[in-house]
Amino acid sequence: xxxxxxxxxxxxxxxxxxxxxxxxxxxxxxxxxxxxxxxxxxxxxxxxxxxxxxxxxxxxxxxxxxxxxxxxxxxxxxxxxxxxxxxxxxxxxxxxxxxxxxxxxxxxxxxxxxxxxxxxxxxxxxxxxxxxxxxxxxxxxxxxxxxxxxxxxxxxxxxxxxxxxxxxxxxxxxxxxxxxxxxxxxxxxxxxxxxxxxxxxxxxxxxxxxxxxxxxxxxxxxxxxxxxxxxxxxxxxxxxxxxxxxxxxxxxxxxxxxxxxxxxxxxxxxxxxxxxxxxxxxxxxxxxxxxxxxxxxxxxxxxxxxxxxxxxxxxxxxxxxxxxxxxxxxxxxxxxxxxxxxxxxxxxxxxxxxxxxxxxxxxx
Amino acid sequence: xxxxxxxxxxxxxxxxxxxxxxxxxxxxxxxxxxxxxxxxxxxxxxxxxxxxxxxxxxxxxxxxxxxxxxxxxxxxxxxxxxxxxxxxxxxxxxxxxxxxxxxxxxxxxxxxxxxxxxxxxxxxxxxxxxxxxxxxxxxxxxxxxxxxxxxxxxxxxxxxxxxxxxxxxxxxxxxxxxxxxxxxxxxxxxxxxxxxxxxxxxxxxxxxxxxxxxxxxxxxxxxxxxxxxxxxxxxxxxxxx
Numbered sequence: 001x002x003x004x005x006x007x008x009x010x011x012x013x014x015x016x017x018x019x020x021x022x023x024x025x026x027x028x029x030x031x032x033x034x035x036x037x038x039x040x041x042x043x044x045x046x047x048x049x050x051x052x053x054x055x056x057x058x059x060x061x062x063x064x065x066x067x068x069x070x071x072x073x074x075x076x077x078x079x080x081x082x083x084x085x086x087x088x089x090x091x092x093x094x095x096x097x098x099x100x101x102x103x104x105x106x107x108x109x110x111x112x113x114x115x116x117x118x119x120x121x122x123x124x125x126x127x128x129x130x131x132x133x134x135x136x137x138x139x140x141x142x143x144x145x146x147x148x149x150x151x152x153x154x155x156x157x158x159x160x161x162x163x164x165x166x167x168x169x170x171x172x173x174x175x176x177x178x179x180x181x182x183x184x185x186x187x188x189x190x191x192x193x194x195x196x197x198x199x200x201x202x203x204x205x206x207x208x209x210x211x212x213x214x215x216x217x218x219x220x221x222x223x224x225x226x227x228x229x230x231x232x233x234x235x236x237x238x239x240x241x242x243x244x245x246x247x248x249x250x251x252x253x254x255x256x257x258x259x260x261x262x263x264x265x266x267x268x269x270x271x272x273x274x275x276x277x278x279x280x281x282x283x284x285x286x287x288x289x290x291x292x293x294x295x296x297x298x299x300x301x302x303x304x305x306x307x308x309x310x311x312x313x314x315x316x317x318x319x320x321x322x323x324x325x326x327x328x329x330x331x332x333x334x335x336x337x338x339x340x341x342x343x344x345x346x347x348x349x350x351x352x353x354x355x356x357x358x359x360x361x362x363x364x
Numbered sequence: 365x366x367x368x369x370x371x372x373x374x375x376x377x378x379x380x381x382x383x384x385x386x387x388x389x390x391x392x393x394x395x396x397x398x399x400x401x402x403x404x405x406x407x408x409x410x411x412x413x414x415x416x417x418x419x420x421x422x423x424x425x426x427x428x429x430x431x432x433x434x435x436x437x438x439x440x441x442x443x444x445x446x447x448x449x450x451x452x453x454x455x456x457x458x459x460x461x462x463x464x465x466x467x468x469x470x471x472x473x474x475x476x477x478x479x480x481x482x483x484x485x486x487x488x489x490x491x492x493x494x495x496x497x498x499x500x501x502x503x504x505x506x507x508x509x510x511x512x513x514x515x516x517x518x519x520x521x522x523x524x525x526x527x528x529x530x531x532x533x534x535x536x537x538x539x540x541x542x543x544x545x546x547x548x549x550x551x552x553x554x555x556x557x558x559x560x561x562x563x564x565x566x567x568x569x570x571x572x573x574x575x576x577x578x579x580x581x582x583x584x585x586x587x588x589x590x591x592x593x594x595x596x597x598x599x600x601x602x603x604x605x
Contacts, residue, residue, distance in 0.1 A: 204469045207458035216444035216473050
């Protein structure tokens, strides 16, 4: 019997050294940089991670993942406005998207809807949410104290506070640290899920769903569960975004948001957990930098990057880099092996040469 | 007398204007080995899919009983949980996972977290897959993938095994090995083999059900069926030896 992790290599491994190093860097970052932009990038990274987990490991592509991001943001804004503090709002912002995703997921997966129609359903749900929220201007559209506000969205809701202490707000550097903690927590949760039997069955579903059913597993139940977990993470990201931006608008449900996260995941590397995070941080930074200029349209550049990545690095940045490193390692191993073989052959030849010299020496 | 493990009652399946399975009453007893043969389009694979839940059926199609349970309309995973091992016509394996991972996924549901490891080791040894266990199944040759898929069935220690064209695309030596494996499985389980390779069916022995135009044409021992004039006419034709 061989070790579990060694046998099950397809789920990837937890590189604790990298995690600790990156965590330390992220913790020290506020000493050098302003945390406003890194906070936003961290939120986007969490959003990308949520899609990357579901798409990369269970093969479920949602074209409307922004629906759960927006739902988390709106749920937080509405609940915190009504309750006046954030703890319950935070929890509800995670649970409601998870619940909605479980309902939609169960309908799609138990209904044996094909991948194409599944993409359409997720996209349409997101667009319906955006359209509906955009049409909620006027006093009639209120939930308790919260007016939904149509295209203007909901501003001025209470931002995150320390649980049980509404007067201590989590803003600025503390919000940055909270985002980093959420990101690391969700990464570790994802890693744990993938290393469990549940995660391995998800890999099986990604590879061949009908075979997994023929092994006796209830594939729709597993798919619904991962869809719901992914939506919970997206909802958490939405909630953090709401607290960072201090306003929520229907654009959060928009097509642009859904497409962007797909691009982040593809560019970073599908089938990895760190890839989507890297993709979100790199492309998010680029988006923010491009946002400051008027020379070229932002979305054109992002679109061009997607085309380039698909053409030049079809596996995405991280898997390509890992593949390149593996190749280098293999080359250096084979070089070392060749050198040692050459040395050994040389050692074997040398005594013969010495013997020849002795002979000739003797003859002379 | 041993118990009935599979029973279909008046099973029919229609695709548009084509009646693929026509009122089939098929019975199989515990530890029986039965080959389901017939020319192309006879309805073998359709019958197989109706029995395994791969084709959705309801009571208007007739009924399917497996191990005494009416499984009509059940989903494949529910049928498998009755102790049924299924190998499909085209190798249905998880190509992006290694051989070991494939077998582990099969063994995990039946044998639990700790029991899965020794079971996988046993099956790898039994099938001689030691040298391939770390390779992705997608990298293996067709015949080897067939063997891996049989490994998936073996890991589940089923009471009923349904094999759809297990000999398709394998070499002579691999066929001998496959016959040996199927006889091994048959020591513990009833086996249904769907195939149209007559030599392979002869090698397997057991009893044979011949399907023709969706209906049962004849049932009986291999030699009796092979020598039947009607069977030769509809199935083997003048190529029969």
